Amino acid sequence: MTEQRESALLTALAGERTLLGRSSTAERVSAVLRERIIEGSLPPGLRLSEDVISQALGVSRNTLREAFRLLAHERLLVHELNRGVFVRRLAPEDLTDLFRIRRMIELGAVQSVGVIPPDQLTALRAAVDQAREAATEDRWGDVGTANMRFHQSIAHLAGSPRIAEVMDQVLAELRLVFHVMADPQRFHEPYIERNAEVLRLLEAGATAASVEALAGYLDDAEEQLLAAM
Amino acid sequence: MTEQRESALLTALAGERTLLGRSSTAERVSAVLRERIIEGSLPPGLRLSEDVISQALGVSRNTLREAFRLLAHERLLVHELNRGVFVRRLAPEDLTDLFRIRRMIELGAVQSVGVIPPDQLTALRAAVDQAREAATEDRWGDVGTANMRFHQSIAHLAGSPRIAEVMDQVLAELRLVFHVMADPQRFHEPYIERNAEVLRLLEAGATAASVEALAGYLDDAEEQLLAAM
DNA sequence: GCATATTTGTCCGTATGTATA
DNA sequence: CTATACATACGGACAAATATG
Numbered sequence: 001m002t003e004q005r006e007s008a009l010l011t012a013l014a015g016e017r018t019l020l021g022r023s024s025t026a027e028r029v030s031a032v033l034r035e036r037i038i039e040g041s042l043p044p045g046l047r048l049s050e051d052v053i054s055q056a057l058g059v060s061r062n063t064l065r066e067a068f069r070l071l072a073h074e075r076l077l078v079h080e081l082n083r084g085v086f087v088r089r090l091a092p093e094d095l096t097d098l099f100r101i102r103r104m105i106e107l108g109a110v111q112s113v114g115v116i117p118p119d120q121l122t123a124l125r126a127a128v129d130q131a132r133e134a135a136t137e138d139r140w141g142d143v144g145t146a147n148m149r150f151h152q153s154i155a156h157l158a159g160s161p162r163i164a165e166v167m168d169q170v171l172a173e174l175r176l177v178f179h180v181m182a183d184p185q186r187f188h189e190p191y192i193e194r195n196a197e198v199l200r201l202l203e204a205g206a207t208a209a210s211v212e213a214l215a216g217y218l219d220d221a222e223e224q225l226l227a228a229m
Numbered sequence: 230m231t232e233q234r235e236s237a238l239l240t241a242l243a244g245e246r247t248l249l250g251r252s253s254t255a256e257r258v259s260a261v262l263r264e265r266i267i268e269g270s271l272p273p274g275l276r277l278s279e280d281v282i283s284q285a286l287g288v289s290r291n292t293l294r295e296a297f298r299l300l301a302h303e304r305l306l307v308h309e310l311n312r313g314v315f316v317r318r319l320a321p322e323d324l325t326d327l328f329r330i331r332r333m334i335e336l337g338a339v340q341s342v343g344v345i346p347p348d349q350l351t352a353l354r355a356a357v358d359q360a361r362e363a364a365t366e367d368r369w370g371d372v373g374t375a376n377m378r379f380h381q382s383i384a385h386l387a388g389s390p391r392i393a394e395v396m397d398q399v400l401a402e403l404r405l406v407f408h409v410m411a412d413p414q415r416f417h418e419p420y421i422e423r424n425a426e427v428l429r430l431l432e433a434g435a436t437a438a439s440v441e442a443l444a445g446y447l448d449d450a451e452e453q454l455l456a457a458m
Numbered sequence: 459g460c461a462t463a464t465t466t467g468t469c470c471g472t473a474t475g476t477a478t479a
Numbered sequence: 480c481t482a483t484a485c486a487t488a489c490g491g492a493c494a495a496a497t498a499t500g
Contacts, residue, residue, distance in 0.1 A: 022310050025468070026298065050486070060469045062291045065487095066298050069255065073302040081251050082476045082486055100389045108333045160329045166395055254488070279466070289489045294467090311466055311496045 025059055026066035033067060037076050037087055038172055040179040044089040074169050090176050092229055099222040101170050106151060109158035110211050116157065116202060123153040124199050131192045140185040144178065147188050150195045181228045191217065255295035258288055262296060266305050266316055267401055269408040273318040303398050319405050321458055328451040330399050335380060338387035339440050345386065345431060352382040353428050360421045369414040376417045379424045410457045420446065
């Protein structure tokens, strides 16, 4: 890769290379694109031209295509033969399906959990705290991210790396919905305290009640998102 | 692609191209390799040389690498930087994790199912019948495939395309275990009638009993596989 | 531990086919 | 219907990392 052509985005990630195990260019490129899609600067429906993206990121088209394959497999991109790749646009059926999976994973995780390990409790509390803090400073994007992290931590209670990964992908897909919503800003706000309530019940050891609270949250969030589509 | 170099495997799949929607070369190559891995002719631990495979299948290294990315994302291959790709070798922790997911998916699907649609009942009965038939003819490989298809159909009861896909991948990963077992032949035999029993209970509308039978099956299968590793 | 051979990682150029203005 | 743009797929090149003797 030519130094000159290496983009700011890639150099920004270059530092991470030496840390947690090296990674290929394709993986780093996919990480960059994943971030851009999740965060919304690459909105649903957008076509990602091989030429444009490869030149923008300073990588060859071959390498970029490898990255595209990864992201298409994660359902963040759709690959249409001979037409190119597009940022995924969710249909209402996708949304109901995603919430079906969330119910299975999240309710299952809480139901089957016994004593919650201290580090997992810490993660749950941190997510709630960060959401509250972001809300007081009107950083609604961060509120959404923190709320997502709360439910990611819920999924972690299952103690399964594969379930955690599925949950990651589910939440990433859900982000696609927010980017087509009229006002995604305040969407997450009412859920901060509902998550806090779930945590409170979990800490109290009231498993059944926390399952019920979580189920109620999922029902309401799905309904609200469906209405917004 | 040169006609001359196009392998028998690829030409065998060429017919499917015109049918259910076209697909890229990388996708067809990944389908071929996936089949070979699942069926066992590419055993766990084997390194897949880019040169050897690309020449054998008559595709370029670039295209093959795209296929590798897909299969690595499905956990059938592991990609080690600068070392190449290997057929995945499962550790005991992988097995317990896979069964954790199977419990979540299969028990969840049965638990939440109301009236079972006729076509899904047909699929379940067909799987049981095929397993029995294969057993009478000592085709133990096919018995395993049929049993897998039974549980795939159980997962389908959830009515979620994404859950079905996760289940597909989970079962594909589980296949990797069979290929390192001493005697995989008769492993599936005792489970034919246990699956039939689950089906009988489902047909009778005895949800709770079928969940219990299914849970028992999962416990025993996991224990037996763990012991075999 | 070193020198060498092999293989992967990545890039480029190009021919062909497909979709679309 | 033609022209153009673009994706698909290939082959070759070379550096860098790894395996081998």
